[in-house]
Amino acid sequence: MKSSSEILKALENESIEILRETAAAFRKPVLLYSIGKDSAVLLHLAMKAFYPAPIPFPVMHIDTTWKFREMISFREEMVEKYNLNLIKHTNAEGVAENINPFNTGASEYTRIMKTVALRQALDANQFDAAIGGSRRDEERSRAKERIFSVREAGHRWDPRNQRPELWRTYNPKITNDQTMRVFPLSDWTELDIWNYIEENDVPVNPLYFAKERPVVFRGEQMIMVDDDRFPLINGEVPVMKKIRFRTLGCYPLTAAVESDATTVSEIVEEVMNVKLSERATRLIDGEKEDSMEKKKTEGYF
Amino acid sequence: MTQELTQPIIRLVTCGSVDDGKSTLIGRLLVETDSVPHDTVAAARNIRRSGSTIVAGEVDFSLLTDGLEAEREQGITIDVAYRSMSLLNGRRLIIADAPGHEQYTRNMAVAASRADVALVLVDASRGIRTQTLRHLTICSLMGVTRIAVVVNKLDATGYSQEVYQGIVDELSGVATRLGITDYQAVPVSALAGDNVVHRSTNMPWYSGPTLLEYIQSWTKKSEALVKPHLGVQLIARAENFRGLSGTIFNGTFNQGDEVVVLPSKRKAKISQIVAHGGDLKSAGDSEAVILVLEPDVDATRGDSVELASNFTAPADRFNANLVWLGETELLHSRSYYLIAGSTQVPAIVTKIRHKLEITSGDHEAAEVLAMNEIGAVEIATDSPIALSPYKEDRNTGSFILVDRVTLNTVAAGMVNHILRRSDNVSEHKYEVDSLARATQKNQSAKVIWLTGLSGSGKSTIANELEKRLYATGAHSYVLDGDNLRLGLNKDLGFTRADRAENVRRVGEVAHLMADAGLIVIVALVSPFAEDRDSVRALFDKGKFAEVWVKTPVEVCTDRDPKGLYKKAADGALPNLSGVGQEYEPPINAELILDGTAEITANVAKIMDELL
Numbered sequence: 003m004k005s006s007s008e009i010l011k012a013l014e015n016e017s018i019e020i021l022r023e024t025a026a027a028f029r030k031p032v033l034l035y036s037i038g039k040d041s042a043v044l045l046h047l048a049m050k051a052f053y054p055a056p057i058p059f060p061v062m063h064i065d066t067t068w069k070f071r072e073m074i075s076f077r078e079e080m081v082e083k084y085n086l087n088l089i090k091h092t093n094a095e096g097v098a099e100n101i102n103p104f105n106t107g108a109s110e111y112t113r114i115m116k117t118v119a120l121r122q123a124l125d126a127n128q129f130d131a132a133i134g135g136s137r138r139d140e141e142r143s144r145a146k147e148r149i150f151s152v153r154e155a156g157h158r159w160d161p162r163n164q165r166p167e168l169w170r171t172y173n174p175k176i177t178n179d180q181t182m183r184v185f186p187l188s189d190w191t192e193l194d195i196w197n198y199i200e201e202n203d204v205p206v207n208p209l210y211f212a213k214e215r216p217v218v219f220r221g222e223q224m225i226m227v228d229d230d231r232f233p234l235i236n237g238e239v240p241v242m243k244k245i246r247f248r249t250l251g252c253y254p255l256t257a258a259v260e261s262d263a264t265t266v267s268e269i270v271e272e273v274m275n276v277k278l279s280e281r282a283t284r285l286i287d288g289e290k291e292d293s294m295e296k297k298k299t300e301g302y303f
Numbered sequence: 304m305t306q307e308l309t310q311p312i313i314r315l316v317t318c319g320s321v322d323d324g325k326s327t328l329i330g331r332l333l334v335e336t337d338s339v340p341h342d343t344v345a346a347a348r349n350i351r352r353s354g355s356t357i358v359a360g361e362v363d364f365s366l367l368t369d370g371l372e373a374e375r376e377q378g379i380t381i382d383v384a385y386r387s388m389s390l391l392n393g394r395r396l397i398i399a400d401a402p403g404h405e406q407y408t409r410n411m412a413v414a415a416s417r418a419d420v421a422l423v424l425v426d427a428s429r430g431i432r433t434q435t436l437r438h439l440t441i442c443s444l445m446g447v448t449r450i451a452v453v454v455n456k457l458d459a460t461g462y463s464q465e466v467y468q469g470i471v472d473e474l475s476g477v478a479t480r481l482g483i484t485d486y487q488a489v490p491v492s493a494l495a496g497d498n499v500v501h502r503s504t505n506m507p508w509y510s511g512p513t514l515l516e517y518i519q520s521w522t523k524k525s526e527a528l529v530k531p532h533l534g535v536q537l538i539a540r541a542e543n544f545r546g547l548s549g550t551i552f553n554g555t556f557n558q559g560d561e562v563v564v565l566p567s568k569r570k571a572k573i574s575q576i577v578a579h580g581g582d583l584k585s586a587g588d589s590e591a592v593i594l595v596l597e598p599d600v601d602a603t604r605g606d607s608v609e610l611a612s613n614f615t616a617p618a619d620r621f622n623a624n625l626v627w628l629g630e631t632e633l634l635h636s637r638s639y640y641l642i643a644g645s646t647q648v649p650a651i652v653t654k655i656r657h658k659l660e661i662t663s664g665d666h667e668a669a670e671v672l673a674m675n676e677i678g679a680v681e682i683a684t685d686s687p688i689a690l691s692p693y694k695e696d697r698n699t700g701s702f703i704l705v706d707r708v709t710l711n712t713v714a715a716g717m718v719n720h721i722l723r724r725s726d727n728v729s730e731h732k733y734e735v736d737s738l739a740r741a742t743q744k745n746q747s748a749k750v751i752w753l754t755g756l757s758g759s760g761k762s763t764i765a766n767e768l769e770k771r772l773y774a775t776g777a778h779s780y781v782l783d784g785d786n787l788r789l790g791l792n793k794d795l796g797f798t799r800a801d802r803a804e805n806v807r808r809v810g811e812v813a814h815l816m817a818d819a820g821l822i823v824i825v826a827l828v829s830p831f832a833e834d835r836d837s838v839r840a841l842f843d844k845g846k847f848a849e850v851w852v853k854t855p856v857e858v859c860t861d862r863d864p865k866g867l868y869k870k871a872a873d874g875a876l877p878n879l880s881g882v883g884q885e886y887e888p889p890i891n892a893e894l895i896l897d898g899t900a901e902i903t904a905n906v907a908k909i910m911d912e913l914l
Contacts, residue, residue: 005395006311006393006394008311009311009312009394009395011311012310012311012312012589013312014591015550015589015590015591016589016591018550018591019536019550019591022536022537022548022549022591023536023645025537026536026537026604026645027645049580050579050580051548051591052539052548053577053580054539054541054544054577055539055540055541055544138385138386138387139386139387142384145384145385145386146382146383146384146385161382162382164382165711165712166409166410166412166413166628166703166712166715167413167712168412168413168416168417168701168703168712168715169416169417169697169698169701170417170550170644170698171642171643171644171701171702171703172642173642173703173705173710173711173712175640175705175710176710177709177710180710188385189312189385189387189397191387276341
């Protein structure tokens with residue numbers, strides 16, 4: 003069912019309250035910008051929350067060097083459009099060790115290039131709060147997470163010992179070795195995100211819209227060949243398919259879906275009809291039951 | 304005037320345990336409203352947990368809701384999980400799924416704190432149990448307005464009307480006692496799907512709503528949304544612009560409204576309401592806005608804005624219910640941070656009026672509140688804040704208490720009423736002040752706080768120090784812990800709570816004496832850092848010096864001037880600091896004395912470095 007304007011308004015108001023609370027209560031917050039649709043909504047909400055003042059914190063992108071090319075170009079467009087203070091970080095040690103999604107196991111690759119990279123960037127900049135676009139409907143360990151979620155020393159999450167969160171009163175206090183993760187989109191669903199994008203004309207990445215793109219098949223998954231680093235099996239030739247992406251990540255680990263949806267309203271239709279869990283297209287999540295919970299305890303978003 | 308508000312989002316708390324079929328019920332609600340991705344439903348047809356009796360190919364609804372690894376292993380729910388569900392009337396339901404076991408009362412309070420509707424599960428074959436009473440009590444206390452009592456597993460009783468009616472009769476007495484008026488007992492079978500989303504043909508004797516119908520027909524009844532409140536989160540500043548950012552609760556603000564900023568009570572007019580990138584004429588309940596005031600009166604984060612014609616009088620004494628969430632128990636006289644919205648102020652629980660026996664509703668006398676316990680208390684805040692009764696509005700009548708050391712949230716508080724003592728007792732400023740009194744005595748008033756184990760030498764040092772001061776013509780006084788326990792503190796024992804109160808009283812007396820211009824020497828074990836820090840907070844910088852008389856416990860045991868260590872060794876004194884009870888060494892002491900050194904040397908050190 004399509005989310006009504008009233009539902010979107012209620013969700014928006016609460017997200018704005020959370021963003022403002024984060025800006026006011028923390029010494030040095032940062033917004034994690036992953037270039038996807040949730041990040042797009044998060045940015046839009048941040049603009050609204052602080053208008054007419056600019057967004058009072060920097061945005062940060064953890065670049066694994068394996069993102070879709072169109073993600074990077076879109077990121078630069080957004081920096082210009084919103085006049086963002088963008089921090090980019092890549093785990094240089096990982097690059098030096100040639101950690102990549104083909105030769106390294108997907109979960110180890112993710113740990114080094116995303117989780118460790120994120121921890122490095124948070125520590126180096128001494129951020130005490132990191133705002134992320136995660137939603138509770140994405141995955142079952144996320145369904146348990148607080149809106150203001152404390153990370154212990156080393157950015158560890160202890161899911162069995164979470165701080166109680168009551169009413170709309172948040173406890174932003176942390177000790178010297180703790181940090182906070184903040185999730186303003188906790189109560190939003192995937193469909194809410196798309197309906198909101200449609201209603202508010204939020205700019206989103208072109209990769210979400212169906213287009214002829216070169217793909218190869220890996221098991222049942224369709225992977226787009228985005229550059230010449232992709233190791234083709236001898237003699238293999240990518241085929242052109244009309245595809246789009248439901249989530250955006252590292253291109254070798256993000257499967258495409260066949261689709262004809264070229265507008266936001268067509269995407270909304272598709273999301274309402276297909277009804278597959280959105281992270282089904284993420285190759286890193288399904289490796290083992292609980293893999294999201296495990297990654298999160300190590301500091302992943 | 305009573306208004307009905309159709310809120311787009313309804314929040315539901317579910318109470319019950321796995322044994323009651325809670326996971327199955329929620330799973331079915333989600334699937335039958337098409338709120339679960341289809342691949343997840345497919346997985347629930349194939350995956351089976353060990354011991355499951357559900358045939359492969361059928362949906363195991365319970366698999367759709369369990370979250371953490373440990374929870375699936377143990378088949379229990381540990382923490383609250385949140386799930387979104389589409390209601391068939393276009394509204395949204397956000398489910399907070401709460402653990403049912405007794406040790407998770409605090410998690411239930413968390414889930415119920417935002418809930419409009421509660422779903423309380425009763426196993427038809429077992430009837431109303433103490434757990435049910437606990438769930439109903441918490442929901443009522445946390446202000447959940449509508450309660451669906453789900454009489455589940457009626458299929459196992461042959462869909463017996465008699466069984467259902469027995470439970471309904473028993474329930475009505477409980478509801479009356481708890482003051483619950485809007486409730487409905489719905490006979491269902493979560494496993495078979497009767498009366499959950501679809502009306503059952505197995506129970507023609509039931510003509511009431513299905514569970515889903517009952518939940519989604521809820522509307523917010525508000526006695527009067529006429530007391531708008533905006534808590535200031537931050538000051539918005541841009542070129543030629545300054546406004547107060549925050550969320551409005553409990554009413555509507557209009558451009559031109561006369562308002563006051565609290566707690567200062569400064570008056571102004573709303574000249575502009577900014578939201579969503581533009582200007583609004585008015586803004587109502589739950590809207591995040593910026594108010595621009597004319598004149599631009601002083602206001603800061605934590606202040607609030609209300610109508611000049613109808614505002615909450617700021618107070619600093621409250622009667623409130625507390626749900627204790629912390630692992631360390633509540634001690635009265637200990638200072639906590641009180642957070643209400645964006646307002647934060649140090650606060651002390653001055654009195655525990657009673658503890659609630661949660662199943663019978665009886666009030667019991669209590670010295671402390673432990674984790675998962677609920678009690679009524681009196682709270683004093685360091686400065687006045689605007690809190691209204693919880694019954695009037697949840698968002699402006701609730702607060703949390705935060706431990707000042709661990710910074711964890713340790714209590715959920717709901718204001719019962721304001722104790723107007725802050726209006727009646729206000730500080731009178733006298734013209735002869737502390738400085739004048741001290742100057743007349745040719746000295747600077749100060750408190751020398753000697754802390755350390757019993758037998759460490761505090762009293763001996765205090766005695767020698769006072770002799771030295773007296774000889775130089777200074778005006779001083781010694782407050783000795785043991786001596787004060789013969790009079791002022793003779794009602795106190797040696798538990799953690801009593802020690803906190805003991806230290807608080809001695810601190811206040813020392814504060815009065817310093818205000819009188821005296822040099823005050825305190826000799827008091829004062830074993831807990833938090834209590835000593837609370838005393839320190841009473842004084843201006845430089846007026847209070849913590850001196851740790853550091854003597855090894857073996858030396859103290861050898862000295863044993865009062866025979867306390869021997870008593871402790873015989874088991875007659877369980878709370879002796881450093882033996883049966885912890886002594887927390889000072890971290891920020893102004894001076895550390897070696898308690899085995901010459902007394903004259905130690906006294907000289909204090910004279911040289913602190914006086």
